[in-house]
Amino acid sequence: MIVMKFGGSSVANAERIRHVAGIVKSQIKRKPVLVLSAMGDTTDLLLETAEEAVSRGTFSLSEIKELHLKTMEELGLSESQTEIKELLEKLERLLSGISLIREISARARDYLVSFGERMSVRIAAAYFNSIRVRARAWDAWDLGFISNANYGFAELLNESWTKIPQKILPLMEKNELPVVTGFIAQEPGGSITTLGRGGSDLTASTIAAACKAEEAQFWKDTDGILTADPRIVKNPKPVKMMTYAAAAELAYFGAQMLHPRAMQPCMKTKTPVVVKNSYNPDAEGTHILASLRRKQPPILAISCKRNITLVDIVSTRMLGQYGFLAEVFSLFAKYNLSVDMVATSEVSISLTLDAAGDLNILKKDLSRIASVEIKTGKAIITIVGDVSRSSEILARAFQICRLMGVKVQMISHGASKLNISFIINDGEAAEVIRALHEEFFEGGNP
Numbered sequence: 001m002i003v004m005k006f007g008g009s010s011v012a013n014a015e016r017i018r019h020v021a022g023i024v025k026s027q028i029k030r031k032p033v034l035v036l037s038a039m040g041d042t043t044d045l046l047l048e049t050a051e052e053a054v055s056r057g058t059f060s061l062s063e064i065k066e067l068h069l070k071t072m073e074e075l076g077l078s079e080s081q082t083e084i085k086e087l088l089e090k091l092e093r094l095l096s097g098i099s100l101i102r103e104i105s106a107r108a109r110d111y112l113v114s115f116g117e118r119m120s121v122r123i124a125a126a127y128f129n130s131i132r133v134r135a136r137a138w139d140a141w142d143l144g145f146i147s148n149a150n151y152g153f154a155e156l157l158n159e160s161w162t163k164i165p166q167k168i169l170p171l172m173e174k175n176e177l178p179v180v181t182g183f184i185a186q187e188p189g190g191s192i193t194t195l196g197r198g199g200s201d202l203t204a205s206t207i208a209a210a211c212k213a214e215e216a217q218f219w220k221d222t223d224g225i226l227t228a229d230p231r232i233v234k235n236p237k238p239v240k241m242m243t244y245a246a247a248a249e250l251a252y253f254g255a256q257m258l259h260p261r262a263m264q265p266c267m268k269t270k271t272p273v274v275v276k277n278s279y280n281p282d283a284e285g286t287h288i289l290a291s292l293r294r295k296q297p298p299i300l301a302i303s304c305k306r307n308i309t310l311v312d313i314v315s316t317r318m319l320g321q322y323g324f325l326a327e328v329f330s331l332f333a334k335y336n337l338s339v340d341m342v343a344t345s346e347v348s349i350s351l352t353l354d355a356a357g358d359l360n361i362l363k364k365d366l367s368r369i370a371s372v373e374i375k376t377g378k379a380i381i382t383i384v385g386d387v388s389r390s391s392e393i394l395a396r397a398f399q400i401c402r403l404m405g406v407k408v409q410m411i412s413h414g415a416s417k418l419n420i421s422f423i424i425n426d427g428e429a430a431e432v433i434r435a436l437h438e439e440f441f442e443g444g445n446p
Contacts (some may be wrong), residue, residue: 001169001211002031002212002214002215002216003216004032005034006036008037009278010040011036011072011124014074018075020219021131023151028432032291033168033171033180036136036179036203037116038113038117039071042116044121045282050342053098055102057100063089067087070429071308075126080126107191110193121139121180121419128177128179129147138177138178140184143163144160144164145206146160148193151194155184161361164210168210168211182200196261205265206327209266214272215271215272216227218273219276224275224283225275225286226238227301227302229304233434236441239286243290244288247263250303251299265307266390267290298386298440299385301384302383303382304381304430307379309374310374310378313372315371316349317370328366328370331362332362338354341410343411359374379428381436397441398420399433402438404428404432406432409423409424
């Protein structure tokens with residue numbers, strides 16, 4: 001069996017669903033399990049509608065209704081609209097309740113956004129059946145996806161790894177195409193949870209790993225993982241092969257191709273991963289493996305994480321003292337703040353947070369033990385590649401920054417053995433990435 005995951009842009013309308021069906025049919029002999037995101041921008045629309053209900057006490061579902069009902073009509077599925085209409089009615093009742101009390105809990109928000117995936121899989125399954133491909137829509141929890149109750153960022157429980165193959169493998173013997181909701185699960189009490197934005201990738205990789213699939217395919221809107229963000233660089237190149245660890249580093253530090261946690265299940269089982277383009281299925285894509293035999297170029301890709309907060313902590317108490325770092329990081333844990341990068345010296349710590357917002361309480365607590373400066377509007381530039389050539393890479397990268405008049409404010413190198421990351425002002429990030437890409441990928445001197 002294989003697992004095929006398609007994102008929202010790949011199933012954005014009737015035309016795209018027909019196209020996806022053609023791709024899936026071409027691999028039907030490999031016994032695919034299909035994982036789908038919500039159609040197009042449905043998740044964002046649902047959240048915006050909820051915000052409208054909270055802030056104004058009124059809301060409109062017209063855009064969401066029109067997208068799904070029109071798609072079914074264009075696919076010739078008028079007779080199959082009952083289930084979608086029932087889901088839309090439940091959604092409307094939920095939003096009516098939210099508009100009445102003018103607030104939404106984390107639990108209600110997860111229930112709200114689940115409607116996108118639940119509708120997309122039902123429409124897709126109905127269309128497959130209309131073109132004589134036996135298919136059935138499945139909510140992920142009916143196939144073993146059980147999580148904790150950490151709404152918005154739920155983690156799958158260990159029992160899921162046993163239940164998922166028990167539920168899915170027998171379906172493969174029936175020659176029926178399972179069309180599964182990505183992104184969502186259910187906690188033991190029965191409430192719907194979400195695995196975080198991009199969690200559909202995690203759904204697909206978990207199925208592939210738990211069922212020991214031949215391959216996990218992630219179908220995106222580019223020709224695989226690219227050397228840089230195509231919204232910033234005009235002609236990024238697809239990376240033909242990389243390791244799980246390199247893909248995870250890129251995802252964590254800003255690349256939008258895969259969910260940062262999506263590689264973890266496949267890393268455990270060494271399940272091959274392929275990232276392909278649903279708009280250009282003949283493209284080779286990017287193959288992600290446990291290890292590579294062929295020699296890799298010194299630089300695989302450049303990524304960027306925007307809207308970063310830099311925290312500088314200085315204290316002479318650090319000098320020769322044990323326990324100081326533990327005390328500092330306990331304060332970040334106290335406020336549930338996740339640290340991305342860390343650099344230390346004898347008397348100072350610099351670290352980054354993937355967060356903005358009000359950090360005054362944190363600063364007040366830290367100020368009791370150190371001098372603290374918090375700077376917003378930063379960006380992390382990450383170069384992923386062969387760190388054994390780090391001196392050369394750093395020299396070339398910093399020379400570019402020097403020539404551009406860009407000040408590097410912090411650097412992290414060595415921990416992962418895969419990346420070199422440095423901090424600059426957010427407003428300078430795009431130009432720096434373009435210059436780095438030209439230096440490492442377009443100048444004929446890798």
